[in-house]
Structure formats: structure tokens, C-alpha cells
Amino acid sequence: LRRTARGTCTTPPSWCAEISPQMNGQTFLAMRPVARFANAHRRLLSTASSWDYDVVVVGGGVVGAALACELATRPHLTRAKIGLIETRPPPPLAAALDPSRKPDPRVYAMTPASVAFLDSLGVWAPLVEAGRIKPYDAMQIWEWGGNGFVHFDAHNHAKPEQSCLGTIVEHTALQSALFEKATALEAEGRLTRLMCPAQVKAMAFDDAGSPAQPAGPATLDLEIGGGGGASLGGARMHGDGAAVGAGAGADGGDGSVVEVERGEVTARLVVAADGAQSPTRKAAGLHTWGWGYGQRAVVATVQVSEEGNTPTAWQRFLPKGPLALLPLFDGTSSIVWSTDPRTADKLCKMDEEEFIAELNKVLCDQGPATPKPSGPSLPPLPPLPAALPKSLHPSSLLGPLFGPVVSAAASGLAAASPVKSLVEKVIPAATEAAELTGDRPFTLPPRVVGMASRRFAIDLNFASAATYTGPRVALVGDAAHTIHPMAGQGLNLGIGDVMSLAAVLDEGAKSGLDLGDPGLLSRYDKERRPVNLRMQGGLDILHHLFGSTPTPMLWARNTGMAALNAVPPLKSVVTKYAMGL
Numbered sequence: 001l002r003r004t005a006r007g008t009c010t011t012p013p014s015w016c017a018e019i020s021p022q023m024n025g026q027t028f029l030a031m032r033p034v035a036r037f038a039n040a041h042r043r044l045l046s047t048a049s050s051w052d053y054d055v056v057v058v059g060g061g062v063v064g065a066a067l068a069c070e071l072a073t074r075p076h077l078t079r080a081k082i083g084l085i086e087t088r089p090p091p092p093l094a095a096a097l098d099p100s101r102k103p104d105p106r107v108y109a110m111t112p113a114s115v116a117f118l119d120s121l122g123v124w125a126p127l128v129e130a131g132r133i134k135p136y137d138a139m140q141i142w143e144w145g146g147n148g149f150v151h152f153d154a155h156n157h158a159k160p161e162q163s164c165l166g167t168i169v170e171h172t173a174l175q176s177a178l179f180e181k182a183t184a185l186e187a188e189g190r191l192t193r194l195m196c197p198a199q200v201k202a203m204a205f206d207d208a209g210s211p212a213q214p215a216g217p218a219t220l221d222l223e224i225g226g227g228g229g230a231s232l233g234g235a236r237m238h239g240d241g242a243a244v245g246a247g248a249g250a251d252g253g254d255g256s257v258v259e260v261e262r263g264e265v266t267a268r269l270v271v272a273a274d275g276a277q278s279p280t281r282k283a284a285g286l287h288t289w290g291w292g293y294g295q296r297a298v299v300a301t302v303q304v305s306e307e308g309n310t311p312t313a314w315q316r317f318l319p320k321g322p323l324a325l326l327p328l329f330d331g332t333s334s335i336v337w338s339t340d341p342r343t344a345d346k347l348c349k350m351d352e353e354e355f356i357a358e359l360n361k362v363l364c365d366q367g368p369a370t371p372k373p374s375g376p377s378l379p380p381l382p383p384l385p386a387a388l389p390k391s392l393h394p395s396s397l398l399g400p401l402f403g404p405v406v407s408a409a410a411s412g413l414a415a416a417s418p419v420k421s422l423v424e425k426v427i428p429a430a431t432e433a434a435e436l437t438g439d440r441p442f443t444l445p446p447r448v449v450g451m452a453s454r455r456f457a458i459d460l461n462f463a464s465a466a467t468y469t470g471p472r473v474a475l476v477g478d479a480a481h482t483i484h485p486m487a488g489q490g491l492n493l494g495i496g497d498v499m500s501l502a503a504v505l506d507e508g509a510k511s512g513l514d515l516g517d518p519g520l521l522s523r524y525d526k527e528r529r530p531v532n533l534r535m536q537g538g539l540d541i542l543h544h545l546f547g548s549t550p551t552p553m554l555w556a557r558n559t560g561m562a563a564l565n566a567v568p569p570l571k572s573v574v575t576k577y578a579m580g581l
Helices: 042-045 061-071 112-121 125-132 170-185 277-281 341-349 353-364 399-410 418-436 490-510 519-547 552-564 569-577
Strands: 014-020 053-058 082-085 107-110 134-137 137-141 149-153 167-171 192-194 198-205 219-224 248-253 256-270 288-304 313-319 321-327 332-339 450-452 456-465 473-475
Touching: 014 321, 042 519, 053 061, 053 219, 061 082, 061 112, 061 170, 061 490, 107 170, 107 490, 112 167, 112 170, 112 490, 125 170, 134 321, 167 170, 198 256, 198 277, 219 450, 219 519, 256 277, 277 473, 288 341, 313 353, 321 353, 341 456, 456 519, 490 519
Parallel strands: 053 082, 053 256, 082 192, 137 313, 256 473
Antiparallel strands: 014 198, 107 167, 134 167, 137 149, 198 219, 219 256, 248 256, 288 332, 288 450, 288 456, 313 321, 321 332
């Protein structure tokens, strides 16, 4: 790193941010406008050959680390200078895969497409060998208010070569495997530098030139080292704890001296992989839109009984949100329970016995709210208001279609209406048809018998960047989009971003283009944003559909699930889309 002096800038202002050193597990925490660096203007007018990096990835979580590794292995980027910045390193891979380590409460449901990508990087095999993953070959979805359910089975609805619908993997193990890969690539000279622990103190994006062709690079003011531990890509430590190399010393907390480097680097392209609150995105002036769901997800790892503990992912829709039970290893499962904030806080504060009892009550205990495979038990349809829309009256144009249903409901005769009779026939008939095709009947999930981790809750939001790219910046993962967790697609969308952006940059390098060229980056935006928005929008619709409690909606949902369960070709289409195939 070249050391720089700071001072007052007399050149026109640019996007520039000062970033707080209190990181709190994030790459950044807070930003405030500051003056530009004294020598920044000279940097921005320097020749491209003098720039430090072609690509700097800010954020070394799963998505950021995967992108850095993929770029370093792309055929036309072998000469590119790639840097990865992360605030704190994960544990060494050996420690993350230690059989005695408790399961990580934070897990991901990976699609076969995402698994294939990670396997191509060489990071998946160690997780398989250590037994820290859990493939599942079936998924059952049902809800609290009726008998309809859907059962997806990899053997019946996927390609012959696909033996599972997805795989559950721990966050810590996956990130550690990616960091070990990045460290190996750095040692081989394919990844220019892994900077960890490191903090971005300030960032500037050139405002000279034009949006279509920025004149200079992005500029980052970095502090590498310190942070309570030795840097994986910065300071090198002797066995006696003495720091090697130039730079200011810092107390490592245990009496050792940890080297701290401070300086400024330039890059053709900065990739923001620094999470939903991405300060890189904010520093670049890229805006987002979206809304909160008014829900929090309670996350934990639990012990389950041997009985019923099959490689199946379970999800039940409750009145306040879905509850997922995902299989793990060694008799454990992960839960993601989405509900309103008040209930989430209550669940987190319960003692273990009370929490386990509440889990089993909504997942496994037979009762009025639990569908029973033996027969239907739909509630009566309540009377509708007398003031109905004109289009729904028997005398209207739509009367022949909707008149009988509405009239029966309005007169309070729903219990004897032909609709109720029809629905009660559809569900068992559909269930029988599904079983004839080889699908499994409805089964209850395993009972929860103990806790294997602490509980914590996270707020749920829908968010999308208005654009995924800007002058010398691109967004990936949660920095670009956040999604409801009900389908476990968040990280899979991020992996899709990685594959798309890496392919675009590789093609750009093959054509001799500047990797920060807005025209090149727009290809990534046009490819990924519509795909992600379709998935986000679909899950948003499901959230509102299953969050509605009126009885007609219960009927519609249960009948729809039963009908879907009885049509294998349609289930195959849904299954393959969810698997990323």
C-alpha cells in the first residue's frame, strides 16, 4: 500500500465517505461526508496501468468470497489483479469442520445448481467428506387451516441424475472453505491479495469524465491488520509474535504486536458484497426500494427424535407466518420461524422446555389446526356482506359463473353449498391421485426433543437496488436484493449473481474492455435484476396469499395445494425451477 497524506481538496467533489472503525461484524457501520484526499485528483488522472487492482470485492462473506475465487480462476482473468477485503476472518477450516463443534444456527438451503458451482470451485468436497452437510430428497408443505398439502420428491419430479432437491449447509463451514480456497489462490498468485482483517476507512468514485466513461478509478482508503488478530493477507507473524514488514504497530490484545498498514488503493471496479445495509452501495449513490414485512424470523438449531427424521424439508404456513424445519446432521434440524415481532420476542425469551412445547404444538400435535390424512375438515364458509360488487350478482354478466357460489355464501348456507361439497371431494381425490403416481402420503415431521443452539431473531424485508451497477461499481448478493426466507432462495440468488458477473467480466477481459466500463456492467444488470425480481415478486405474492386468514382464502389455498399435488407434470416444473435447473 502506498502511504498517503490527507488534506483539503480543491478539486470538484466526488462520492466520498468516511467510515467508522466500529465495525460490529460488518465491513462498514457508519458513514459521513468528508473532504477528498489531497492526492486523489492526481490518482484519478493517472494512467490505467498504474492502478492497483482490476477488481476489489468488498465483503468476504459467502457471496463475496465465492466471487473472488471465481474471478481468480476465470480463463481470461488470469492476469487480472483481484483483491478481497473482509473485516474478520472465519475460523480455520479444520476448526469449522471439527466433529465436536456444535451445529451453526445459521444455515442455507442450497439448490443443486448452487452446489454444482461451489463444487467447481473445489470448496464443496471438504464439507461432504466431513459430513457437515445434509442433502434432502423431499419437501412437504402444508398449512394450519385445512387438509391440502404438497409433497415434492426428487425421485419423481427431478431429472434422473438429481438425487436430492437441495442441501443444507452451515454458514461458518462454507465461508471457512471459501477462505481456505482464497488463501490457496493467493499463494499461487492467482488472487492478488486477501486483505483480512481490513477496514475501508473511506471510498471515492470519480465524478470526472461522464457516467458512460468515468475518467479515473475508484479509490479506497484502507487499514489492514489489527482487528484483534493476524491478517490472512496482510501482516505476517513470526512464531514469537513479532510483526514483519513496514507499518505502524498495534497491540494485538495478547501482548503481541500486530502490523497495521494504512494507505490508498485504486481499482477499475469495486464490487459491493457487504450486505443489505451496504455502505459501498450508499457511497456509490445507488438507491434501493422495498418494504418491511412486519415480521421477524426466529432462527435456531434443535435436536429431533429419530422417529420421522427423514431427509425431508418441512414447512408449515401458520396464521402469522411460515415455520420451516430443515434437516441437519447428527439428529439435528434447523428452524426458521417467521412471525410478528411481538411473538418473535416472546419465543426468544421462553425457557427451552416452553419453546420446545410450542414448536411441537404447531408442527406435530394433532388438533383442530393440524390436517389429518384420514379425511377433510374444512371450516364453514361465513356469510358475505349483502353489498356485493355488481359483477358478482347472479344477474350480472359473470352471474352464471359466480352467482351460485356468492348466493350460497351470502345466505349463510355455506355448510350445505355445492362449493363446500366439491372442495371436500377434491382434496381426498387429489391426495389419492398423488399417491397413485408414487408420491408419499402426508406425514408428520419429527418431534423436537431438545435445543442445540441459542435462539436469535432477524427482521424480514423486501429490498431491491434500482440498478445493480454504476460507474466502477457493481452489487451482488444482499447488497443488491433481499428476499423473504420462506423458500430459502436468498443465497442461491447471490450465487447466481456471482456466476453472472464473473461471466460478464471474463467476456469483457477477452474483448479487451475496461472491467469498470458501464456498458459492460450493464449486461450484468440486465441479466440478473429481472431474474431476481421475478423470484422476489413470487415470494412476496406467496407471503400475502398465505398471510390472509379469511375462510374463502383457506379454501382456495388448500384446494390449490391438493390440485398441485395431484398433477405430477406441474409439480415437476415447480420442482426444477426451485432447484435452479
